[in-house]
Amino acid sequence: MTNLYDHYHRVVRRSRLYAALWIALVVLLMSAVAVYKQDYRWPLMMGSLLLACILFVHRHYNGKHYKRLRLLSAPFPPEWSAFLQGRSTYYQDLSAEEKEVFNRRVQFFIAEKRIHAIDTTIDDGVRLMVGASAVIPTFAFPYFEYPNVEEVLIYPNSFDEKFQTSRYDGQSSSEQYRGAFQA
Numbered sequence: 001m002t003n004l005y006d007h008y009h010r011v012v013r014r015s016r017l018y019a020a021l022w023i024a025l026v027v028l029l030m031s032a033v034a035v036y037k038q039d040y041r042w043p044l045m046m047g048s049l050l051l052a053c054i055l056f057v058h059r060h061y062n063g064k065h066y067k068r069l070r071l072l073s074a075p076f077p078p079e080w081s082a083f084l085q086g087r088s089t090y091y092q093d094l095s096a097e098e099k100e101v102f103n104r105r106v107q108f109f110i111a112e113k114r115i116h117a118i119d120t121t122i123d124d125g126v127r128l129m130v131g132a133s134a135v136i137p138t139f140a141f142p143y144f145e146y147p148n149v150e151e152v153l154i155y156p157n158s159f160d161e162k163f164q165t166s167r168y169d170g171q172s173s174s175e176q177y178r179g180a181f182q183a
Contacts, residue, residue, distance in 0.1 A: 003101070003142070004068075004072060004101060004104055004105075004142070005069070005072045007142075007143065008065050008068045008069050008072065009069065011062070011065050012062060012065050012066065012069065015058060015061070015062045015065075016058070018058075019054055019055070019058040022054050023051055023054055026047055026050045026051060026054065027047065027051075029047075030044070030046060030047035030050075064112070067111070067112075068108060071104070071107055071108060071111055072104060076100075076103040076104065076107060080103070080106075080124070080128055081099070081103060083124075083125060083128055084102075084103075084106075084128060084132060087129065088129075088132055088136075090132075090136050091132065098139075101142065102132075102135060102139065105131075105135045105139070105142075106128065106131035106132055106134075106135050107131075108145075109130075109131040109134050109135060109146070110127050110128070110130075110131045112145075113134075113146070113149060113150065113151060113152060114150065114151035114152070115127050115130055115151070115152045115154065116151060116152070116153055116154065117153075117154045118153050118154065118155050118156070119155070119156050120154060120155070120156035122154050126154060130152050130154070134146060134149075134152075
């Protein structure tokens with residue numbers, strides 16, 4: 001966990017430094033323009049606008065890192081650890097330090113990705129298993145985040161060879177909607 005905390009803290013510190021440097025550059029430039037033109041209204045307005053833009057961009061690009069730092073300071077629920085211990089042999093084989101990193105990465109995944117149920121209901125156990133299933137194949141890459149995944153859909157049944165799932169009384173989803181699209 002210390003490794004993850006140090007990593008995200010370093011990222012935030014570095015981005016704060018870059019934002020401070022940009023702010024100093026804008027203030028210096030606008031001050032020079034104000035002295036040169038001997039008009040303080042225009043540089044003050046433009047400087048304020050640029051400073052607001054710098055702060056917005058900084059917060060936009062680093063919001064995820066701030067959120068992860070908050071998650072790292074919150075304790076991982078012990079019932080979640082017990083659940084993973086009872087249901088995942090991969091988790092059982094990890095050392096205590098690796099379990100801590102695994103827990104945090106599962107916590108990040110659950111907090112950042114939407115997990116939706118399609119024609120079924122899900123609970124924390126399903127969410128935990130989805131998070132663990134996402135972390136297991138990438139555990140060797142400590143900062144991997146699934147950048148192109150925004151949501152995970154949970155279906156009540158498995159898919160067949162045509163990537164269809166039976167929904168109601170043996171009827172596949174394509175059969176259910178086929179009549180609606182025919183003229």
